[in-house]
Amino acid sequence: MAEERQETGKKKGNEKGEVSRNLPRNYRQIGEPGAKKIYVEDYVYTYLNKLAQPENLYARGAILFGKMYKTTIGKCMFISGAAACQNFELDLDETIFSEENWGEIYRIRDSFFPELEICGWFLSRMGFSVDLNDKIIRIHMDNFSGENKVLYMIDALENEDAFYQFENYSLKKQRGYYIYYETNQEMKNYMLAEGEMGRMPERGRRSETIKRDTAVVKNYKKALRKKKSLRPKSAFANPAYVAGGLVAAMVLIYGVRSAVQYQGNQKMQEVFQQQEMTDAKNVTGAQQGEEETDTVSKIETTQNSENEVVSDEKAGSSEISEESNSESAVQDTEASETQTTEKTQQTWGSIGGYYTVKRGDTLAGISKKMYQSYNYIEMIAEANGIDNVDEIYPGQILEIPQIED
Template sequence: MIESIYSNEKKGEKNWNNSNIMFRMPKNIRQIGQPDNSRKIYIEDYVMTYVRQLAMKDYSHYKVAVLLGQFIKIDGGKSIFISGAVEAIGVDIETQTAFTNEIWTNIYDDVKKYFDDVEIVGWYVSKPGMTLDTTDQLLKVHVDNFAGQDKALLMYDSIEKEEAFHVFNNNKLCRQSGYYIYYERNEEMQNYMVENKKANSIDAGYEDKAIKEIRHIIESKKENKPEKEQGNVVNLLYAASTVLAVVVLVIGATMLNNYDQMQKIEKTLNTISDYVIGEQKDLPIEEATQMEEEEEKEKVTEVETMSGEIDKLKEEYEKENDSSKKTSEESTASKVDEEKDSSKDTTKDSNESTKKEEESKEDTSQDKETNEKKEEKETTSKQTTAKPKYHTIKSGDSLISISMKYYKTSDYVDEIMAANNIEDQDKILIGQKIRLP
């Protein structure tokens, strides 16, 4: 549920009531800090850029602007949408009447010229080195010129590049812990920025007092740094240096130990090799020759010799040849008989297999017909029972996100638009019920 909740402007000056305006939530939003859920502030990116540039124009005086936008109620929570800003020229915060009638007339002229369907939702103030906490003087200016609950005050420090929002509630300005920046085309704010852009020129030899003040503030901040912080830094550096020295010593000791161990191992290997070589040299000549002969004997293979008559061996060899021929003839004859029997068996088996294949083909054709009939029945039953689907639009929905949710692709956007007579895919309302094709 999104609706405009109230307007604090007078009816005679300008009709700022937005209750009949359809509000569309921005798509691209960036969170700054931790905003309060009960009261949220949304500021457009061009507005934030403009107020930051405004603070850089002149460092010697306060820079003031009036914030424009809408008060919107979203899901029971109040939200302020800031879509424009107009510079309030000539405002003196330190006087009792900071905003004069002439200043207000110039502000309303600029609002009527550049902006439509907006109302004053707060104001902006900046000065170099100012604290982001409110003072009694700022509270008085706010109460005198921006009466009403939930009017916002944006404070900006141009030196530290920091900002803070305050909202008027229960007769005091309460600092907000965060806000949102949203991104839109915002042609109205762009036109105002282009037409009101002025070049900042400084004559040569001009002594800028504002720059002196800024330098003085920066130097005073540096001088006011407590000595404790410097002492802590020195202590940390000393501790770090001692730790590094200890680490270096440990590494050096381990390297020395390893080097000593390597030298010891090398010495033992050298002594062992010298001992082995020395033993071989001390052996007498006779023992050395005996060892060589034994090694050669081990390498020689023994050959057995057989005694007998050569004629007897020939007769035995011829008998063995005759017996082998007879056995080969008998084996060939048996093989021929076996091949005949096997050919008969294969013909019988082939006839039986052809019959079985024909029977199986008939069975499969019948099964296919029954399955096709079942599938036709199931498709007809699904078509009769299927009902059209609907989707209720929620905050943050778009036709693309709905298409991705139900169809896993964005190609169904045109079909959804055609099914619901939607001409523009961005013109959908929260709570609207659309049909899904």
């Protein structure tokens, strides 16, 4: 959102030693700036976006030069100078500001921006978003921890940028900022000395800023097409393969259940046979008791009656035993089914596959997610030819090796 202001940019001091200035005449608003407003001069903004172009795959960094001014809307940070810092082109773990680095930074400031202060730094990491992590916070705390010091981040691949400002011992993300346009001979001289002005015609200066979004989207789509062409074809994407796997699984499960049911039926038949034999014995005993009743006295008849009562009690206890055997057979059947299901789950748990990297993923997190352990980071890296375990990017297809039992 662009807004025009008809105010001069003159600077002056007051009795308290504070430097004040009027707001820029022309500026463009990005987002919704908060109470502490940040103004970035257009030459600086264009220079930083050149450092963050999609073909720059390594981390790129720069030192920001500016000053805090008192304005009619409060204190505002004006950034009107920037210089590339070569030690950011390595991994962030190796980014160290030595005395030699600081000596070169102060030499550039004294040569091109003598009236400005070091007000923060810039960082571009292709495909890593503009969110903070422990390494970035550590670098800022060790080198730029002063109050109101800023960090400007760009991810050209995701078309994102963000300003952070150091407040109350922590970095606070700002909701927006301003790009302002005015004569900036100091930055122009630095870019001429660095050879950047040859690629920035004066007539197209503002158009570089306005057309940035279109160029980033075009490069992003090109990168996606290239990444898609290099993506390995997965066997799991074939519908016939998936259908065959499902059928095989169903046949396996059905066969296991059938075997369990067959074993249960055999045990039930054995129980029924034992019951039939017991019933036959009871019938034979009853017939013999009737024959003896015809030949013995009434006293013997009474004794036979008592024997029949005892026989009935034995028959009852036999039935109770048969019911216990039946319940035991059912429990054995259920235990067999449970063991079979656990074996089936163990079989499917060892199958590998592929994983698509998402923003914020690390090999350690992927190892924990896929294997429930951090012990397989090197195995995943070796399977995918990754030399540096920190260099993975969103959308990358990783092969997840199968764990041998």
